[in-house]
Every structure is written in C-alpha cells, then in structure tokens.
Amino acid sequence: MTGPRTIGVDVGPTNTDGALLVGDAPAATVKVPSAGHPVDSVRTAVAALLRDAPRAPRVTHVAIGLRSAAHAVTRREGLTRVGVLRIGGPVSDAVPPLAHWPADLRTAVHAGSAMVEGGAGLTPADATALDRDAVARFAAGLAGRCDTFAVTGVFSPVDDTQEHQAAEIIRREVGADSFVGLSAGSGGLGLIERENSTVLDAALSRHTRALADALTAALGALGLSSATILVARGDGTLTSLEYLRLHPGLALGSGPAGTLRGAGLLTGLTDAVVADVGARRIRVGLLAGGFPQESRPGLVIGGVPVSFPMPDLIRVPADDPDAFEEAVDRMQPGAARLPLVVVGGGSAAPAATRVPAAHVLLPEHGLVAGAFGAALSPVGGAHERLMRAGEAAGTNAVDEVREGARRSAVRAGADPRRVVVLPVERVPVPYLPGPAFSLRARAVGPPSPL
Structure with missing residues (x-):
C-alpha cells in the first residue's frame, strides 16, 4: 500500500474507534473501551493502531472526532x-x-x-x-x-x-x-x-486549550510529534488544533458528523440516510452531497438555542424498531427513497437492519465508520454575507464570499494550493425590511503538509 498515512479516531461514550489508512486503504482498525478522559481514549486507540501496523509509512496527520465539548455543556463541567x-x-x-x-x-x-x-x-x-x-x-x-x-x-x-x-x-x-x-x-x-x-x-475556551495541549503531548509521546493534529467539526470537515483554540464551538457535533461522513465514504454514496447504532440509542441523519445535512433553525444544546453548524439528527431508543422506522422515514428527503446505511457498534442488530421499503447497506468497517470519516474528511471553511436585493449589482459579491470561504479553510489548516470552493448558496431572508438574502460559500481542501 502506498500513499499518505493517516489516523482517524472517533471517541464515543462507550467505545473509541480507530483506523489507520495508507492512502484510502485501511492498514489497521481497532475498537477499544472509552476511558474516563477523551485524551486517554485517543492514546489507547492510536497506540493499538501503531502496534497493529508498525511498518506503514510515517503518519502525516491524526484526525479526531470528539464529544467532549458537548459533554462539557450538557454536564456543566469544565466551563x-x-x-x-x-x-x-x-x-x-x-x-x-x-x-x-x-x-x-x-x-x-x-x-x-x-x-x-x-x-x-x-x-x-x-x-x-x-x-x-x-x-x-x-x-x-x-x-x-x-x-x-x-x-x-x-x-x-x-x-x-x-x-x-x-x-x-x-x-x-x-x-x-x-x-x-x-x-x-x-x-x-x-x-x-x-x-x-x-x-x-x-x-469552552479553557476546556479546549487544555484538551489541545493534552492531545499534543499524548501523541508526541507516541512518536507522532511531526503529525498534524486535526479535530472533526460539526459540518463534516476538519479543523486544526490551532484554529479550534480560537473557535472551540466548532467541535460541537464532531462525532456524529464524522460518522455520517464515514458511512458515505465506506459505501461510495454521497446521498443516503445513515443510522449510527449504539448500545442504547440510534442516531439517524442524512448525508447530502457527501456532507451531513445541517440542523434546522431551533437547534438546542444543553437547553440553549444556538446557531452552530451541526448534523440534523433524530435520536431513538435502540430497542424500539417502530421509532427507528419512523425516524428513517422522516429523514428521507422526498418520495425517491435513498438507501439506508447502517453503521456503529450495534449495526448487526435485527432492529437496525430490517426496515421495510428501505435498501439497507452494511458496509465493511462500518463498526468504525466514525474513525474513517475523521481520517478521510477534508479541512473546511465557510463564509457568509447578508445583502439587500440590488446591492450586489455591479459588484463582485459572489467572488468576495468565495474568497472568504477559501481564506477560512486555509486558516483552519487546509493546503492553500488545493482548496476547492463549493457552489455559493443564495438563501432569501424574508423577515428584513425590503428583499434581502444571504450568500454562503463553503470551501474544502486536504490538510496542509506544513
């Protein structure tokens, strides 16, 4: 196997999943019990991967899906x-x-x-x-x-x-x-x-600084001091630790977003309904154009309405097949039924695979889909500008928004030579005086080698 060597880790509440890839091919995967602190979980998973594939080329970057920011808010700890x-x-x-x-x-x-x-x-x-x-x-x-x-x-x-x-x-x-x-x-x-x-x-700023320092030290002790450390963000892309220190909330939704991305990457699908099956609950989301569909207005974290980009998810008990079937149906974007990709530690359970009128896929390595999603996701950035109708006439507003998204991705750790800007969205804003709209662009690129 040839190509860059990358490690993806997804720290879950019960288990931590890891995948070591050479190019796009897995050289080793692991699933270990999650420890009390997320850094201990990352250390254990990465050490196991390095033991299982000691002859692979040098690791270029380690990408991690974390839930610690969300836990800090919901548990009122470390704030x-x-x-x-x-x-x-x-x-x-x-x-x-x-x-x-x-x-x-x-x-x-x-x-x-x-x-x-x-x-x-x-x-x-x-x-x-x-x-x-x-x-x-x-x-x-x-x-x-x-x-x-x-x-x-x-x-x-x-x-x-x-x-x-x-x-x-x-x-x-x-x-x-x-x-x-x-x-x-x-x-x-x-x-x-x-x-x-x-x-x-x-x-979350102090919590995030401590986490970033601890991750850097832990991976350095494993011989990965030259590897770039990235963290999954709620929109399905990655960000550098340095950028995360400035914008800690980007990690909210990190784990679920990586799992949705991983489900698509493991099946080759860009559009699908995804079920992440855990020991106690199932999270159902939608993959659209290769990225998680973001939550609609009204997102609440820890009892607080927020505007962070996070995956739109429906959570149901793992032992309730009727609720699961209803969640899959609600997530379908239209009459044309998308395939259902089932991943996660409980993905082989009968309730997760027997959904009427759904084409169900159980991808190889689906047990560690979140780790694949972290390892293979691009670094991302976004830029938005609010405008009144007619304001853009004779200007380069779209180009300005595209360039803002490109700069955002580079600041987050993307290779400036390989950033791609996705199509600009124009969304009406109906509650302002006079016609107004929002221009929003996203940009993605592989991690910078520097």
Missing part, C-alpha cells in the same frame, strides 16, 4: 465564566443576555453582562456609533475576575467592525491574552441564537 457584551442599545434590550438559559448553566457561565449603544445596520447609514466608554467601563469592572468575553452586535454579520473595536477595548482593559469571542462568524442574523453560540464558544 469558563464569561463576560457577555451586547452591542445594540434599546433596539436589542427586550430580552437580556442569557435570560432563558437553564439556571444551573447560567450560574456556571455568567460572569457579568452589559448592553451598550451601537450596532451595525443593513446599510452604513443605518449604523449607530459604538459607546466605547461603556465598553471600557464594563471590561474594567470585570478585570481581575474574568478574562473570557463574548461580544455580540446587532447586524454584525453584515458589518463586524464594532465587534472588533469592542474586542480591542476589552483586551486593553483586561489583558492582551484574554479570550474574546465575536459573534459575526456564528452565522445568521438571529441575535439571541448568535449570542448564545458566542457565549458557549467562549465558555
């Missing part, structure tokens, strides 16, 4: 307290920050909040000047007690200038090394969901 700043003035104060969060999660995360004058508009003429003094007072009031902040501005996906100005003021008052998450890259105009996502992103 950092966050100073929450909203830029918008009276136009945005109907619902205060974190108002509808579960009380225990709010207590674990909230260090203080403020709403200040400012905010972008759909056009430059609609913007309100940022109250820079109010930002400074807020940051100074938390100095010494909090070094992690989340900044959300009204209409910042249109113009994020004021979010960056606020971040500069906060770092001046609190310290240059403070973590300041900005909402403009979280997608969508919805203020509350975007703010919630930014706060959770910031709350």
Whole structure:
C-alpha cells in the first residue's frame, strides 16, 4: 500500500474507534473501551493502531472526532465564566443576555453582562456609533475576575467592525491574552441564537486549550510529534488544533458528523440516510452531497438555542424498531427513497437492519465508520454575507464570499494550493425590511503538509 498515512479516531461514550489508512486503504482498525478522559481514549486507540501496523509509512496527520465539548455543556463541567457584551442599545434590550438559559448553566457561565449603544445596520447609514466608554467601563469592572468575553452586535454579520473595536477595548482593559469571542462568524442574523453560540464558544475556551495541549503531548509521546493534529467539526470537515483554540464551538457535533461522513465514504454514496447504532440509542441523519445535512433553525444544546453548524439528527431508543422506522422515514428527503446505511457498534442488530421499503447497506468497517470519516474528511471553511436585493449589482459579491470561504479553510489548516470552493448558496431572508438574502460559500481542501 502506498500513499499518505493517516489516523482517524472517533471517541464515543462507550467505545473509541480507530483506523489507520495508507492512502484510502485501511492498514489497521481497532475498537477499544472509552476511558474516563477523551485524551486517554485517543492514546489507547492510536497506540493499538501503531502496534497493529508498525511498518506503514510515517503518519502525516491524526484526525479526531470528539464529544467532549458537548459533554462539557450538557454536564456543566469544565466551563469558563464569561463576560457577555451586547452591542445594540434599546433596539436589542427586550430580552437580556442569557435570560432563558437553564439556571444551573447560567450560574456556571455568567460572569457579568452589559448592553451598550451601537450596532451595525443593513446599510452604513443605518449604523449607530459604538459607546466605547461603556465598553471600557464594563471590561474594567470585570478585570481581575474574568478574562473570557463574548461580544455580540446587532447586524454584525453584515458589518463586524464594532465587534472588533469592542474586542480591542476589552483586551486593553483586561489583558492582551484574554479570550474574546465575536459573534459575526456564528452565522445568521438571529441575535439571541448568535449570542448564545458566542457565549458557549467562549465558555469552552479553557476546556479546549487544555484538551489541545493534552492531545499534543499524548501523541508526541507516541512518536507522532511531526503529525498534524486535526479535530472533526460539526459540518463534516476538519479543523486544526490551532484554529479550534480560537473557535472551540466548532467541535460541537464532531462525532456524529464524522460518522455520517464515514458511512458515505465506506459505501461510495454521497446521498443516503445513515443510522449510527449504539448500545442504547440510534442516531439517524442524512448525508447530502457527501456532507451531513445541517440542523434546522431551533437547534438546542444543553437547553440553549444556538446557531452552530451541526448534523440534523433524530435520536431513538435502540430497542424500539417502530421509532427507528419512523425516524428513517422522516429523514428521507422526498418520495425517491435513498438507501439506508447502517453503521456503529450495534449495526448487526435485527432492529437496525430490517426496515421495510428501505435498501439497507452494511458496509465493511462500518463498526468504525466514525474513525474513517475523521481520517478521510477534508479541512473546511465557510463564509457568509447578508445583502439587500440590488446591492450586489455591479459588484463582485459572489467572488468576495468565495474568497472568504477559501481564506477560512486555509486558516483552519487546509493546503492553500488545493482548496476547492463549493457552489455559493443564495438563501432569501424574508423577515428584513425590503428583499434581502444571504450568500454562503463553503470551501474544502486536504490538510496542509506544513
């Protein structure tokens, strides 16, 4: 076997799966019990792979699907307290920050909040000047007690200038090394969901830094210090550890997304319904164009509405065949039935394979589909721009969005020479004054060799 040597690992709640590939061909696969800490699970799986295939070429990168970020949120463990700043003035104060969060999660995360004058508009003429003094007072009031902040501005996906100005003021008052998450890259105009996502992103920052350091040390001790370490993200692509430190929420949905990708890669399908069968539950998702169908508006994590890109999943008990059949039917995108790919540790169970009116596939290596999905997924990036109808006339708006997506993928660790930008989506935004739409592009590429 020839080609680059890559390792994929999927850390699940019960078992951790691993696959060592040379090119696209498996040289070794393992399934080991998951340990108490995800880094211990990764270490055990990778060590077993290296023992089983000691003569394969040097490992170029290790890609890992993790659920630790989601567990930190749902279990309220390892979260950092966050100073929450909203830029918008009276136009945005109907619902205060974190108002509808579960009380225990709010207590674990909230260090203080403020709403200040400012905010972008759909056009430059609609913007309100940022109250820079109010930002400074807020940051100074938390100095010494909090070094992690989340900044959300009204209409910042249109113009994020004021979010960056606020971040500069906060770092001046609190310290240059403070973590300041900005909402403009979280997608969508919805203020509350975007703010919630930014706060959770910031709350996960310390957890993610510790995890990144521990993974680097553990894999270095196994002789993989020269390998690039990547983490699966919720949209079915990968990101470097360095980029994940800046955007911790990208790892939410990491494990399920990798499993959906793996199911497609193992069968050669780009469109399919996928069932990931575990010991206690089955997760049913849709693979569309080779990537997971992302969750619709209304996604909730730990009781909090958010706007992260994550797979759209239906979860049912593993011992309920009727619920499973209904979930598969609901996931079908239309009258033309897609094949059902069944993967995961319980994929051979009768309830998972006997679905009327479905063409069921059980791929070889389906027991470790998540590890294959991690190992063979590209590094990804995305860029979105909100516009009013007519604004793009005579401009290079589509080219700008494409270039933004390409830059995002390169920052996340993609080889700049081999990035491919997928077709730009144009989505109407009906609730704004006057016709408006969103331009969104995604870009993918293999990991950078540097």
